[in-house]
Amino acid sequence: MIISDIDFKMEQVKSSPFFDLYFLEKIHEGSEKERSEFQLYGYGMTFESCVKHIISYRLAIKYKELTTAQYIQVFKKEVKLFFDNCKTDENIIN
Numbered sequence: 001m002i003i004s005d006i007d008f009k010m011e012q013v014k015s016s017p018f019f020d021l022y023f024l025e026k027i028h029e030g031s032e033k034e035r036s037e038f039q040l041y042g043y044g045m046t047f048e049s050c051v052k053h054i055i056s057y058r059l060a061i062k063y064k065e066l067t068t069a070q071y072i073q074v075f076k077k078e079v080k081l082f083f084d085n086c087k088t089d090e091n092i093i094n
Contacts, residue, residue: 018044
Protein backbone atom coordinates (compact mmCIF):
# COMPACT_ATOMS: atom_id res chain seq x y z
CA MET A 1 0.00 0.00 0.00
CA ILE A 2 1.14 3.56 -0.70
CA ILE A 3 0.06 6.58 1.36
CA SER A 4 0.89 9.85 -0.36
CA ASP A 5 0.41 13.61 -0.38
CA ILE A 6 1.87 16.43 -2.43
CA ASP A 7 5.33 16.31 -0.82
CA PHE A 8 5.77 12.75 0.47
CA LYS A 9 4.85 9.13 -0.03
CA MET A 10 5.00 6.18 2.33
CA GLU A 11 5.31 2.70 0.87
CA GLN A 12 4.27 -0.11 3.17
CA VAL A 13 6.89 -2.81 3.61
CA LYS A 14 4.97 -5.91 2.47
CA SER A 15 2.07 -6.35 4.90
CA SER A 16 3.98 -5.09 7.94
CA PRO A 17 3.24 -1.99 10.04
CA PHE A 18 6.39 -0.34 8.64
CA PHE A 19 6.88 2.11 5.78
CA ASP A 20 9.65 3.44 3.58
CA LEU A 21 9.36 7.24 3.52
CA TYR A 22 10.08 9.36 0.44
CA PHE A 23 10.12 13.15 0.10
CA LEU A 24 9.58 15.10 -3.10
CA GLU A 25 12.88 16.84 -3.90
CA LYS A 26 14.10 19.06 -6.72
CA ILE A 27 16.85 17.46 -8.75
CA HIS A 28 19.39 19.60 -10.67
CA GLU A 29 17.75 22.76 -9.33
CA GLY A 30 18.34 25.78 -11.56
CA SER A 31 19.49 23.80 -14.59
CA GLU A 32 17.74 22.69 -17.77
CA LYS A 33 17.45 19.22 -16.26
CA GLU A 34 15.56 20.44 -13.18
CA ARG A 35 12.80 18.09 -12.12
CA SER A 36 11.05 16.88 -9.01
CA GLU A 37 11.17 13.28 -7.89
CA PHE A 38 10.68 11.28 -4.74
CA GLN A 39 13.89 10.55 -2.85
CA LEU A 40 14.13 7.86 -0.20
CA TYR A 41 14.42 9.33 3.29
CA GLY A 42 14.10 6.31 5.57
CA TYR A 43 13.48 2.55 5.62
CA GLY A 44 11.16 0.53 7.84
CA MET A 45 9.65 3.41 9.80
CA THR A 46 6.48 3.24 11.87
CA PHE A 47 3.52 5.37 10.80
CA GLU A 48 4.03 7.62 13.83
CA SER A 49 7.70 8.10 13.01
CA CYS A 50 6.86 8.95 9.40
CA VAL A 51 4.39 11.62 10.55
CA LYS A 52 7.01 13.20 12.84
CA HIS A 53 9.55 13.27 10.00
CA ILE A 54 7.01 14.71 7.56
CA ILE A 55 6.18 17.51 10.00
CA SER A 56 9.87 18.24 10.63
CA TYR A 57 10.56 18.20 6.87
CA ARG A 58 7.79 20.72 6.22
CA LEU A 59 9.00 22.98 9.03
CA ALA A 60 12.58 22.89 7.74
CA ILE A 61 11.31 24.18 4.40
CA LYS A 62 9.25 26.97 6.01
CA TYR A 63 11.72 28.19 8.65
CA LYS A 64 15.46 28.79 8.59
CA GLU A 65 15.88 29.23 12.34
CA LEU A 66 13.63 28.85 15.39
CA THR A 67 14.06 28.82 19.14
CA THR A 68 13.09 25.64 20.95
CA ALA A 69 9.85 27.24 22.15
CA GLN A 70 9.02 28.47 18.64
CA TYR A 71 9.76 25.05 17.17
CA ILE A 72 7.46 23.30 19.63
CA GLN A 73 4.71 25.86 18.95
CA VAL A 74 4.88 25.56 15.15
CA PHE A 75 5.35 21.78 15.36
CA LYS A 76 2.07 21.47 17.29
CA LYS A 77 0.29 23.69 14.75
CA GLU A 78 1.67 21.67 11.84
CA VAL A 79 0.58 18.37 13.47
CA LYS A 80 -2.95 19.74 13.88
CA LEU A 81 -2.97 20.94 10.25
CA PHE A 82 -1.66 17.55 9.07
CA PHE A 83 -4.44 15.63 10.80
CA ASP A 84 -7.13 18.21 9.96
CA ASN A 85 -6.24 17.73 6.29
CA CYS A 86 -6.63 13.96 6.73
CA LYS A 87 -10.17 14.08 8.06
CA THR A 88 -12.59 12.09 5.98
CA ASP A 89 -16.15 10.89 6.06
CA GLU A 90 -16.19 8.32 8.86
CA ASN A 91 -18.73 6.24 6.92
CA ILE A 92 -16.08 5.36 4.34
CA ILE A 93 -14.14 3.26 6.84
CA ASN A 94 -16.27 0.71 8.68
